[in-house]
Amino acid sequence: MNKLKYFYSPLLALVLLYGCVETNILDKVGLTTLVGYDVGTEKKIAATVVIREVNPEFQSNVEVLTTENDTSKGNRIEANHQLSKKVVVGQMRVVLFGEELAKEGLRYFIDTNLENASVSNGIYMAVVEDRVAPLLEYEYENIEDIGQHIFRLIEQNIEQEYMISSTLHEVARDYYSVGKDVAMPIIKRDKELVKLSGVALFKDGKMVSRLPATDSFYVKIVRDTFKAGLYETILHHEDLPSALQKITTDDMTVAFDAIHSKRKVTLVNAANPEFDLNVKIKARILETYPDINQGDPKSVAALEKAIQNKLAKELEKVIAQSQKVESDIFGFGEIYRGSVRHAQLTKEKWHEMYKDMKVNIHVDFVVLRNGVFE
């Protein structure tokens, strides 16, 4: 017992002393939920932060602040100068970049967030059409907490697989990979709403082009395997197989739910990069207009064929556009690096080769079932 006392008393003292470290009490801190960066007018970076202040008595309020400084931490100091509560970043969920800044390059922002231990690697990154500040500062009628709203918007769409995923980890991995480029969602304000409006293509961490939001489906099926995603397309009349051309004289709209999609990329020619891209999609037909008889194996086969052709065409278009701007968001370069020994691949070298790369697209579309009413 004596010996125990001997050890417990200093231990107890130390435990109590640990209570003296810097505290972060919820109603004394301002939680940064979202940060947006723009190119500054006077200094390098203009940062717009959405800060949630939890108030024990009243409803918690949300403040949107814009500051300008040369570094992101400098902006944090500036923000602190304007607030009664300490600014902390542990609850940050989203980082947004203005279009102009994205075109200048995001390397600094990727590194500074990776370096900070209190920033999670799971935060989302996105590009804003035009500047970030007006998007965040606008007084929306129905949106109370713009930070939370944008986070939910992006999270929901990524989880439902409508949009490509762009967490800090994925952005950083693609940025530092020799054979892959960064892609991020684009958001914009549309009257009283915030919406996802496209996919930004990057080359060496600089935004070079964009694709419309509907194309994110094609980007997703080539980028990785995914499970569920609603998709709607128009099959033009002249592209329809003859079996279906009989049914309608007009274009045909089809909506389907991709239950499972799998992609396989193989390098067939290393000298002049040529890839075989096999995409296999198992889907559920949700809607066709005009109606076709889905009990008939022939017309289903014709429909499958029509969708396959359509998808292959669209994929070709999307890949061609990314080739034009030398932004390999699909990761063909990684496959190349993994298949060719001693390739000594560098980013520049791959971008050069990517421009003239050939891809043979094979889509295998299988209709699993339709709804409960034929």
Place this chain on the structure above:
Amino acid sequence: MKNPLQLNPKDMVNTYLLFFVMHSAQIGVGVQGFQRIVFQDAKHDAWISVLLAGIATHIVTFFMIKTLEIYGANDLYGIQQDIFGKLIGNVLNILYIFYCFMSFFSILRNYIEVIQAWIFPSISAWFLAITLLIIIIYAFTGGLRVIVGVSFFSVVLSLWIIPMLAFPLKFSSINSLLPVLETDFRSILKGAKSMTFTIIGFEILMVIYPFLNDKKHVQKYAHLSLLATTAIYVAVMAVSITYYSNEEIVKTVWATLTLFSFISFPFIERFEFMAVCFWMLIILPNLCLYLWAAYRGAIRLVNIGHTKFVWLFAFFIFLGTLFVQTRIQINAINNQFANIAFYAIFVYPIVLWIIAALKKKITTKKEQKNEQA
């Protein structure tokens, strides 16, 4: 064969516990960030380097056991005294005690650095050092059996961390490992050498050997524990290579912890904060065992009680934490220490075995001659 240890059966431990002792002595602070060091040389074949380092530990341990078997019930300190004589043997013993001290210090300081970098940037190193030292002293004064108990619980209670590796797998692409063996063999070996700091710890066998009650099964449990360690290291390495891209892994200081930074549960947002705190349990046996190994050496040299020794030891460690403050200093110490450890752990035991075997041959011949005469 001089100086065999006279041990009370009460002080002995079950041989199967050697598995936990060696395993917990190996896994410590190194595993938090060994990826970048190995990756620098071996690139995406780094997992092969890890595997090779693991195989090397098996070979070295094999020779260690061979050496120990020649002497029956003696530890490294006694063996050195016997082989090299009182004077040189004692110098080597002092060096080995110093090695234990350095090992203890670098583990402690690295862990404190992790705490400071991840959770509490404002707590000073000496304060954390005192807290940890008091716990370690407490465990140490309980004797070997308590330390072995700490090792056992450290391994069993941290088993749940291994399944956490499945979370990052969601973002992994197996393509990152291809093409296998693209890096030339020299670089892979260089990578394996960089594993030294992470993989050492199994040398504790040289000190704990006389305390094991069933010497016949030592080989089995020792190699089993090395196998477990190697498997964990290879798994962590493979997951890291597939999770990060090439450049990124070199820049990530504690890749294992960053790996965890993605994991979040409804009840805990940032899993790696838990992991950092929990790591104390993982390094605790590390520290206790090195302290104990140093103590075993010290009592061969001078007549010193264990309380007196432990306070003295702790005092010098504490002094060290006052002087080593910056990341650059810590890294310099790690590199120096890893260099020394490579020769002390991977080269020296084999040399020792050769000498011990030769000596045994000569002495048995002499004895035979004496008998004949």
